[in-house]
Amino acid sequence: MPGKTLYDKLWDMHLVEEREDGSALIYIDRHLLHEVTSPQAFEGLRLAGRQPWRLDANLAVPDHNVPTDSAERAGGVAGIIDATSRLQVQTLDDNCEHFGIEEIPINDRRQGIVHVVGPEMGATLPGMTVVCGDSHTSTHGALGALAHGIGTSEVEHVLATQCLVQQKMKNLRIRVDGRLPLGVTAKDLALAIIGEIGTAGGTGFAIEFAGEAVEALSMEGRMTLCNMSIEAGARMGMIAVDDVTLDYVRGRPMAPKGEQWELAEAAWRDLHSDADAVFDREVHLDAASVAPQVTWGTSPEMVAPVHGTVPDPQNISHSGKREATERALSYMGLDGGIPITAIPADRVFIGSCTNSRIEDLREAAAVVRGRQKAASVKQAMVVPGSGEVKAQAEAEGLHQVFLDAGLEWREPGCSMCLAMNADKLGKGEHCASTSNRNFEGRQGFGGRTHLVSPGMAAAAAIAGHFVDVRDFTEGVTGGRA
Numbered sequence: 001m002p003g004k005t006l007y008d009k010l011w012d013m014h015l016v017e018e019r020e021d022g023s024a025l026i027y028i029d030r031h032l033l034h035e036v037t038s039p040q041a042f043e044g045l046r047l048a049g050r051q052p053w054r055l056d057a058n059l060a061v062p063d064h065n066v067p068t069d070s071a072e073r074a075g076g077v078a079g080i081i082d083a084t085s086r087l088q089v090q091t092l093d094d095n096c097e098h099f100g101i102e103e104i105p106i107n108d109r110r111q112g113i114v115h116v117v118g119p120e121m122g123a124t125l126p127g128m129t130v131v132c133g134d135s136h137t138s139t140h141g142a143l144g145a146l147a148h149g150i151g152t153s154e155v156e157h158v159l160a161t162q163c164l165v166q167q168k169m170k171n172l173r174i175r176v177d178g179r180l181p182l183g184v185t186a187k188d189l190a191l192a193i194i195g196e197i198g199t200a201g202g203t204g205f206a207i208e209f210a211g212e213a214v215e216a217l218s219m220e221g222r223m224t225l226c227n228m229s230i231e232a233g234a235r236m237g238m239i240a241v242d243d244v245t246l247d248y249v250r251g252r253p254m255a256p257k258g259e260q261w262e263l264a265e266a267a268w269r270d271l272h273s274d275a276d277a278v279f280d281r282e283v284h285l286d287a288a289s290v291a292p293q294v295t296w297g298t299s300p301e302m303v304a305p306v307h308g309t310v311p312d313p314q315n316i317s318h319s320g321k322r323e324a325t326e327r328a329l330s331y332m333g334l335d336g337g338i339p340i341t342a343i344p345a346d347r348v349f350i351g352s353c354t355n356s357r358i359e360d361l362r363e364a365a366a367v368v369r370g371r372q373k374a375a376s377v378k379q380a381m382v383v384p385g386s387g388e389v390k391a392q393a394e395a396e397g398l399h400q401v402f403l404d405a406g407l408e409w410r411e412p413g414c415s416m417c418l419a420m421n422a423d424k425l426g427k428g429e430h431c432a433s434t435s436n437r438n439f440e441g442r443q444g445f446g447g448r449t450h451l452v453s454p455g456m457a458a459a460a461a462i463a464g465h466f467v468d469v470r471d472f473t474e475g476v477t478g479g480r481a
């Protein structure tokens, strides 16, 4: 018998029953909820007269529909101007109260994006199965957890039974050798990987990210990387537990303490793939060859290094690919062949569950410190991922650095990552965004999203167009390595 992969170990630890048709029942340790995908699940429970099976496995937080403007936010749920958003957030409050589920409500200082809050609170721990009705649940795999998004009917199923019917995935290891160059971050790595394997490259696989460059990432960087597994087609991405993981988890509010910590740590140390584990597919990347990335199209795989050019459809021989490129460029309002640095940034968004943690904000602040937002940039907003991140950033004076440079400092939430709240792009506007999806209309009807790292977004805010963050040498503190 060959050794086990990390995914195999996590799977086996949670396997309740294997069925003849190849599906399996797995036990879920942690269920995170937000206001968008839970209402029908709660309604289903009500109609069936069921109660959640294990209350303390659940933790809820509103994030997608919360306003990030401090004046609007001050009014709490009742103060949310948009009626649909108000109803969604109110419904989560009501459901949590009715069923007795712990919720971090809108004006709790710990409120934030569910994928930032979970790990930060220690609600996500190594070795857990973690699910949430949200595709970016893959983020939590950074802690050595088996974490993936589920649909609303599965949310109801987990609430009712604490189990889930699943099909086991194949194993894909993405190994990144060497170290990322200075100024190149986990976000660039994630985009470069997607550029390499494509948005369907991970379909059917559980990804394990490994190699020297991944080990060198901080926990924040690892979360950024795992966050974007779903954009590579995989429902989950994970990273082995090491000292970085344990140092991050130790002392978190919901993490085990004392003797329980010692026992947990001993068990968690085994959460890595065995040396003789066999992967169904392996991909290797050389970290030194990764440059800061910018997406030019309407899919995360439509990406180029900042010193590259937008592809010219005339040079693409494959007809399907040429048409997709033409369509994307037409939506994006870009001519084929132009340098990436010629693309303007009308707005800048630094936030989302991909890049709104303290390290991301430090990275952006280092670039804008002592500089001014370009006059041509209509708006540049910095949206911390949670109240804890916000408080930490303010304790470090980062908010003042942003404000002095002409950027906005907002309340936590999903914000302009997707157009489900007041923060939206206007038609035709180009946005330097640290989020994870650049689909048509994602940030607002007709909006044009360019995915970048926090440092790159900050640099675009200063320059008014895309530019290599490494040109801002004094500001750049280096990659996550």
Ligand SMILES: CC(C)[C@H](C(=O)O)[C@@H](O)C(=O)O
Binding pocket: 036, 037, 064, 133, 134, 135, 136, 149, 418
């Ligand atoms: C609203 C939610 C279901 C959705 C997701 O699953 O990812 C959102 O978070 C997103 O990023 O598109």
Ligand code: SF4
Binding pocket: 063, 064, 113, 115, 134, 136, 352, 353, 354, 413, 414, 417, 418, 435, 436
């Ligand atoms: S920040 Fe964006 S990607 Fe993350 S959960 Fe919210 S909407 Fe989805």
